[in-house]
Amino acid sequence: MVAQITAIVIFIVMFILIITEKFEKHYITLACGLLTLVAVFGICMQDFGAMWDTINLKSIFTLEFWHTSGAESESGGIDWATILFLGGMMIMVEGMARVGFFNWLCRRIAKMVNYQTIPIFLAFMAMSFVLAMFIDSITVILFLASVTIELARLLKFNPVPMIMSEIFCANLGGSATMCGDPPNIIIGSNLHYSFMDFVKNTGVAALISFVFIALYFYLIMKKDLVSTGVSQEEIDKMPSPESFITDQKGFWVSLVIFICAVSLLVSHNATGLTVAFIGVLVALLTLITSGKHIPEVLKGVDYKTLLFFTGLFVVVGGLEKTGVLEIIANFISKICGDNYYLMVTIIVWVSGIASAFIDNIPFAATMVPIIKNLSAGNTSLLSTLAWSLAMGTDVGGSATPIGASANVVGTSAAAKAGHPIGWGEYCKKLAPATVIVMVISTIYICLRYVTHL
Amino acid sequence: MSQQLIIAISREFASGGREIAHMLAEKFQLNYYDRNLLDEIAEEKMGNIDRLRQFDEVPKRSFLSRTVRGISNSPEEIVANIQFEYLQKKAESGESFVIVGRCADEVLSEYSCLMKFFIFADEEAKIQRICQSRHVSEEEARNIMNRHDKHRRLYHNYYCCNQWGEAKGYDLTINATPLGIEETAEFLAAYVRKRRRDFHAGE
Numbered sequence: 001m002v003a004q005i006t007a008i009v010i011f012i013v014m015f016i017l018i019i020t021e022k023f024e025k026h027y028i029t030l031a032c033g034l035l036t037l038v039a040v041f042g043i044c045m046q047d048f049g050a051m052w053d054t055i056n057l058k059s060i061f062t063l064e065f066w067h068t069s070g071a072e073s074e075s076g077g078i079d080w081a082t083i084l085f086l087g088g089m090m091i092m093v094e095g096m097a098r099v100g101f102f103n104w105l106c107r108r109i110a111k112m113v114n115y116q117t118i119p120i121f122l123a124f125m126a127m128s129f130v131l132a133m134f135i136d137s138i139t140v141i142l143f144l145a146s147v148t149i150e151l152a153r154l155l156k157f158n159p160v161p162m163i164m165s166e167i168f169c170a171n172l173g174g175s176a177t178m179c180g181d182p183p184n185i186i187i188g189s190n191l192h193y194s195f196m197d198f199v200k201n202t203g204v205a206a207l208i209s210f211v212f213i214a215l216y217f218y219l220i221m222k223k224d225l226v227s228t229g230v231s232q233e234e235i236d237k238m239p240s241p242e243s244f245i246t247d248q249k250g251f252w253v254s255l256v257i258f259i260c261a262v263s264l265l266v267s268h269n270a271t272g273l274t275v276a277f278i279g280v281l282v283a284l285l286t287l288i289t290s291g292k293h294i295p296e297v298l299k300g301v302d303y304k305t306l307l308f309f310t311g312l313f314v315v316v317g318g319l320e321k322t323g324v325l326e327i328i329a330n331f332i333s334k335i336c337g338d339n340y341y342l343m344v345t346i347i348v349w350v351s352g353i354a355s356a357f358i359d360n361i362p363f364a365a366t367m368v369p370i371i372k373n374l375s376a377g378n379t380s381l382l383s384t385l386a387w388s389l390a391m392g393t394d395v396g397g398s399a400t401p402i403g404a405s406a407n408v409v410g411t412s413a414a415a416k417a418g419h420p421i422g423w424g425e426y427c428k429k430l431a432p433a434t435v436i437v438m439v440i441s442t443i444y445i446c447l448r449y450v451t452h453l
Numbered sequence: 454m455s456q457q458l459i460i461a462i463s464r465e466f467a468s469g470g471r472e473i474a475h476m477l478a479e480k481f482q483l484n485y486y487d488r489n490l491l492d493e494i495a496e497e498k499m500g501n502i503d504r505l506r507q508f509d510e511v512p513k514r515s516f517l518s519r520t521v522r523g524i525s526n527s528p529e530e531i532v533a534n535i536q537f538e539y540l541q542k543k544a545e546s547g548e549s550f551v552i553v554g555r556c557a558d559e560v561l562s563e564y565s566c567l568m569k570f571f572i573f574a575d576e577e578a579k580i581q582r583i584c585q586s587r588h589v590s591e592e593e594a595r596n597i598m599n600r601h602d603k604h605r606r607l608y609h610n611y612y613c614c615n616q617w618g619e620a621k622g623y624d625l626t627i628n629a630t631p632l633g634i635e636e637t638a639e640f641l642a643a644y645v646r647k648r649r650r651d652f653h654a655g656e
Binding site: 153 | 494495498499500501504505507508515516517518519520521522524525526528531532535
């Protein structure tokens with residue numbers, strides 16, 4: 001009981017400190033993680049086995065960590081696979097950014113549609129959706145928003161609607177794959193789902209939603225996207241997309257590594273290679289081919305996020321090992337009974353609403369053990385709840401300016417360009433879009449999975 | 454020999470600080486910047502002036518914003534930082550000007566040509582000014598005054614080490630009520646002239 005209360009207090013304090021932003025997030029989770037190890041496992045439980053299990057270093061030295069070979073390992077605590085995969089992908093993305101890949105891609109697409117506002121708007125939404133399936137949404141929005149602002153100045157249109165639609169589509173695209181959004185990596189690596197499992201399940205929901213959302217955004221935003229007009233002469237003066245490539249050889253190499261990463265992710269169920277293996281491989285390939293630019297690439301890696309994850313997993317491990325999450329799961333189970341429609345609805349909407357206001361990463365990390373408990377060994381129910389959790393946490397974050405990282409980066413870029421976006425303006429356009437996708441997701445999950453349970 | 458002169462005026466709400474700043478700008482033939490700074494920024498960036506004004510000199514609301522990889526999305530903070538950068542650019546270019554608010558007392562503190570004044574006034578005088586200009590009751594005027602001063606204090610103290618209105622952060626803090634607005638402006642102008650004479654004499 002004392003251990004449970006201590007674990008809960010540490011978790012709540014961690015959450016409050018994260019929200020207040022008094023200290024950097026990674027310091028908070030690492031300090032709280034250390035406190036969990038010492039106070040919960042060491043002093044209250046006096047269980048050094050549980051402490052060692054939560055640190056989970058031994059998992060790295062097992063074959064299953066790198067190659068599944070059909071075997072499934074049961075592990076809790078620090079999810080080193082997620083951390084290595086994220087780190088690897090960050091290095092790859094930094095390598096691509098260094099050679100000008102994203103700048104080139106955005107401008108190539110703008111040129112393809114002859115710099116026409118509405119086609120750019122639709123194309124950038126699609127590009128945001130597709131890129132976010134494989135690359136972290138922060139990077140996607142950093143590049144898309146800056147190119148959008150630049151094009152808005154040249155073509156004289158208001159960049160705000162376009163940036164907001166890009167933010168939403170990045171979050172939606174992230175829900176389609178295992179590597180698109182950190183909650184999906186946590187869900188996938190903890191519950192042993194493959195990249196293709198996500199594509200076939202949340203990917204379908206995301207794609208259906210994208211069609212509706214593109215139409216919704218087009219209808220509500222088209223009047224704001226009127227360009228005051230530029231001549232063909234001005235368009236011809238635009239710099240060529242190729243001029244943004246800073247290193248021709250590096251560009252092709254990074255493209256090959258990206259294609260390699262996508263291929264390995266798509267086929268990792270067949271090859272048995274784990275996301276940890278893929279992450280480490282693409283990181284090594286990027287570093288080897290970066291030569292003298294290695295320090296530049298490594299400097300861009302967001303190591304703070306990786307440390308944030310490490311501490312977070314320990315704190316959630318504290319809740320798990322002390323049985324707190326089991327109590328929450330039992331509570332949800334008691335409310336829902338055998339009504340799986342209600343269970344799915346609760347998971348999607350509670351995850352969505354919570355993610356709109358708090359960081360969806362700690363939320364997902366906490367919810368994974370809960371849905372494991374809820375399913376009680378029923379694999380069909382577990383996967384149904386996993387897709388519900390993924391859609392809720394990934395999409396819910398779009399509703400407010402603070403709900404997801406992409407929103408923060410996108411609204412910040414707009415404000416710096418002289419177009420600050422307040423809560424009112426943001427929520428007026430994106431909260432209804434979020435509700436639309438969550439309704440679609442709930443109906444989709446109920447019709448496709450719950451009817452067969 | 455540097456001829457550059459920057460006068461930073463911080464002020465309590467309805468203390469007459471803005472009028473005094475205007476008078477100083479006229480006396481020394483300097484550019485005057487207040488909210489109009491955002492007009493220039495909006496024009497240069499092709500930004501939305503109404504949206505920028507909405508977040509001008511507004512304290513940051515921490516719970517309504519987040520920071521990711523060192524990037525904050527607080528519109529209040531971003532608009533403030535844009536103005537700070539703009540002021541620094543102007544000062545760096547050698548321009549002389551009078552600036553009202555916007556933490557200029559600290560943002561431009563590295564410039565030796567900066568003179569920092571804080572204008573306050575008797576509460577009764579401020580309330581009377583608000584009642585006359587806004588046609589509101591004394592009660593409402595007091596609320597308006599308290600709200601604005603609270604915002605200014607929070608805004609200033611978030612970005613600056615010196616506390617808003619605390620004497621040691623300024624060259625002069627002056628109550629505009631005893632002398633009245635015009636005489637206070639004249640008094641400050643005399644101070645500026647004296648400082649500049651001494652400054653040039655020392656060169």
